[in-house]
Amino acid sequence: MTGPAGAALRSLGDADLAFLQGLPKAELHAHLNGSIPLHTLQDLATKYGSPSENLSVDIAGTIARLQSGFILTEISDFFTLFPAIYALTATPAALAEASRAVLDAFLNEQATPDGFVINQPAAQCSFIELRTTPRATAHMNREQYLTTVLREIKSFPGRAALIISVDRRMSETDVEECINLAIKLRNEGNPVVGIDLCGDPLKGDVGMFERHFKRAKEAGLGLTVHIAETRENTEAESHALLAWHPDRLGHATFLTEEHRALFFADVPQPNTEISPSDRMPWNPDHPLHKLFLASYKRHLDRILRESTEPEEARTHLSLHIDADKGARRAAVSEVEALVNQKAARGQYKPCIEICLSSNLLCKTVPSLEAHHIRYYLANNHPVVICTDDTLPFRTTLLAEYALLLANRPVGLGLTRAEVKNIAEMGMKARFMAP
Ligand SMILES: CNc1ncnc2c1ncn2[C@@H]1O[C@H](COP(=O)(O)O)[C@@H](O)[C@H]1O
Numbered sequence: 001m002t003g004p005a006g007a008a009l010r011s012l013g014d015a016d017l018a019f020l021q022g023l024p025k026a027e028l029h030a031h032l033n034g035s036i037p038l039h040t041l042q043d044l045a046t047k048y049g050s051p052s053e054n055l056s057v058d059i060a061g062t063i064a065r066l067q068s069g070f071i072l073t074e075i076s077d078f079f080t081l082f083p084a085i086y087a088l089t090a091t092p093a094a095l096a097e098a099s100r101a102v103l104d105a106f107l108n109e110q111a112t113p114d115g116f117v118i119n120q121p122a123a124q125c126s127f128i129e130l131r132t133t134p135r136a137t138a139h140m141n142r143e144q145y146l147t148t149v150l151r152e153i154k155s156f157p158g159r160a161a162l163i164i165s166v167d168r169r170m171s172e173t174d175v176e177e178c179i180n181l182a183i184k185l186r187n188e189g190n191p192v193v194g195i196d197l198c199g200d201p202l203k204g205d206v207g208m209f210e211r212h213f214k215r216a217k218e219a220g221l222g223l224t225v226h227i228a229e230t231r232e233n234t235e236a237e238s239h240a241l242l243a244w245h246p247d248r249l250g251h252a253t254f255l256t257e258e259h260r261a262l263f264f265a266d267v268p269q270p271n272t273e274i275s276p277s278d279r280m281p282w283n284p285d286h287p288l289h290k291l292f293l294a295s296y297k298r299h300l301d302r303i304l305r306e307s308t309e310p311e312e313a314r315t316h317l318s319l320h321i322d323a324d325k326g327a328r329r330a331a332v333s334e335v336e337a338l339v340n341q342k343a344a345r346g347q348y349k350p351c352i353e354i355c356l357s358s359n360l361l362c363k364t365v366p367s368l369e370a371h372h373i374r375y376y377l378a379n380n381h382p383v384v385i386c387t388d389d390t391l392p393f394r395t396t397l398l399a400e401y402a403l404l405l406a407n408r409p410v411g412l413g414l415t416r417a418e419v420k421n422i423a424e425m426g427m428k429a430r431f432m433a434p
Helices: 003-011 014-022 038-048 059-067 075-088 092-107 142-153 172-187 206-218 235-242 257-263 287-306 311-315 317-344 356-361 373-378 397-405 416-428
Strands: 026-031 127-132 160-167 192-198 222-227 248-251 351-354 383-385
Touching (some): 003 356, 014 397, 014 416, 026 092, 026 351, 026 383, 038 059, 038 075, 038 092, 059 075, 127 142, 127 192, 142 160, 142 172, 172 192, 172 206, 206 222, 206 235, 222 235, 235 257, 287 317, 351 373, 351 416, 383 416
Parallel strands (some): 026 127, 160 192, 222 248
């Protein structure tokens, strides 16, 4: 393991590692073909990577890039990985082997990784919603692709489920076929729990997907979309995606304050600017924070004005402490009333799927300090910690959690209680009912 998550993991002591291992965790944003262990990919290359069959893709070159630690200049480089991986998972047997290896890596106890002194071997997570884009190949159609993956998922009953991804580059006919399959397989009793919109964030027109996602939602499937993953994703596109009311949002890195104010029913935490741990940044630009401050000042003035204390007692500290508390309470009620109004108008709290290493390595976020997770934690907005693609990002779910707990600047420096709370939020955000 390398990169920021590996460094965070290595910085923790045994007690912290044991704490992280013991937390029930849900992995809700992992792409199958991006999560194949390197040794499995090498096995597949030996079995299926014959150059005569795969003339157009550089399998050996891609594996060498992965082996030496994949360095991305920008997010678009990331998608150049997949032609070689796809050439290796193009038959039902290879796809089954890859799926088995991915599920094994997430759900079965793993031996101590090299270089780590971990007391007990432990599973990365208690539960996974694995996602994949059904591909028709020369050896299988989309339905066979999905039934192959589902067969492996079903060998972890109650612990694994499938999210079917549609790619932004797909034609409408393909999208329609994928959604039809999702609904059919779900109706047949398979653990298909949701639909995801993924793929190169700068390709395609999301408008085309709307009616198909609506159909999926009506059929009882959860919806998640990759949204505002890059600076170049337009505000209009994010607005259109939020208007579908997806249950969860992938990345959400470049959502604007306006998007949040319009669509999210967040209650700004009034004490965050004087947070005891000084961890969560106060965002003075948040419209609700501004409202809180204005309301607080108004109530403080009123309480002091209406005070029956004699003039000389008015400078007394205890009066100010009481007035401060009263003004805070009144301001919180006022803001909450506004948020309830927002909720009544359809504003809501979609869980944000946070992939720390992915964002850092794809360079969409410059540092942990600048990561948008801080905003969501400060505003009591649900998040779930996920790996995205363990293969290129060389991470594990345990290591992503280490990024939360490790001291700054290696990690976010959260307390164990805060990390436990985040893990619980993740478990609650599952599409699959426990
Ligand atoms: C870095 N963040 C990301 N943003 C957008 N899409 C991503 C992604 N990471 C992976 N994928 C999507 O998942 C596919 C691989 O898994 P499956 O073939 O579906 O199993 C990629 O081709 C891409 O479309």
